[in-house]
Amino acid sequence: MNHVLTTGRLVLRPATVEDQGWLMEHWTAPDVRRFLFDGDVLAEAEIARTIADSSADFAAHGYGLWLVYEVGGDSPIGTAGLRPLEELGLEVFYSLSPPAWGKGYATEAARAVVDHALGTLALPEVLAEVDEGNRASVAVVSRLGMEPFEVVQGLLGPMTRYRTGSGFRTP
Template identity: 55%
Template sequence: MPASTLTTARLTLTPATPADHPTLLAHWTTPAVREFLFDGKTLTPEEISHTITTSQHTFTTAGHGLWLITTDTFIGTAGLRPLDDLGQEIYYSLTPESWRRGYASEAAHAVIDYAFETLRLPAVFGEVDEANTASAVLLERLGLTRFATVPGELGPLLRFRRYASVDGGNTPVR
């Protein structure tokens, strides 16, 4: 499948490429951004290269991966990635300057719509640090329901899911 660009009223989400490496390095090494990402660890340049390569591969083979979110400038990332053996997890990160403007909701909504409408995934999952209350609230606003708490490196992780269905994601499609 070819990589897809997603657009919303205010945002453009474009698949990550090797040319985006410096942008991702600067973004994902910002302490406020990585607080709830990567268990607080700073990614190395090699890990970022690997993430981009993996994303390009999954866009080719499965139609999804890592998107960069832009308005007139870069404001963050969103994507789908495997969550253990459950299925695909929605994830996102925004620059601190773009927090509290509805961008995370808008981008995540576009990715979830793409997951259900284009990829025909049966479910989308989310996992957030228990302390990341803003992301937990966002996932619930996006129609995901909390279903488990699992141990994480830095404390409990809350797991959410939303099924593809006609009743808003409460009943799995059979």
């Protein structure tokens, strides 16, 4: 199955082992990792494991980690994907390189992933978890029509959980 997602301005393709170097550079950039990994710097082994897990998830379930490209572009501008959020379900996540900020790409990429999850994968809902203070991500999930349903304590402070879809459940 082809797991490439396209929008008007973006192409999302599954990450592969060849992308490890780019992911290492992207995910160790301070502005990128600030909210994505609670400020931690991922080791190469963790990135390799993430790519391997993503490949297995694509093969078994049709979701994982996508690299985000501008249409016609040859270098990634970010990532988007689906991953388990504890036992609650799958959460959408995304990260963009700072030069791609402020162009609506995070919303566009996240919408493609959410549409894939709710449509192609027929999931009843998609979740998101956003750190307090991450105003940009709050704006993205709001534009996706996600509603807050719970606040939990994260490593760096409160995190709000959001959901969208037709199968709203109480946690």
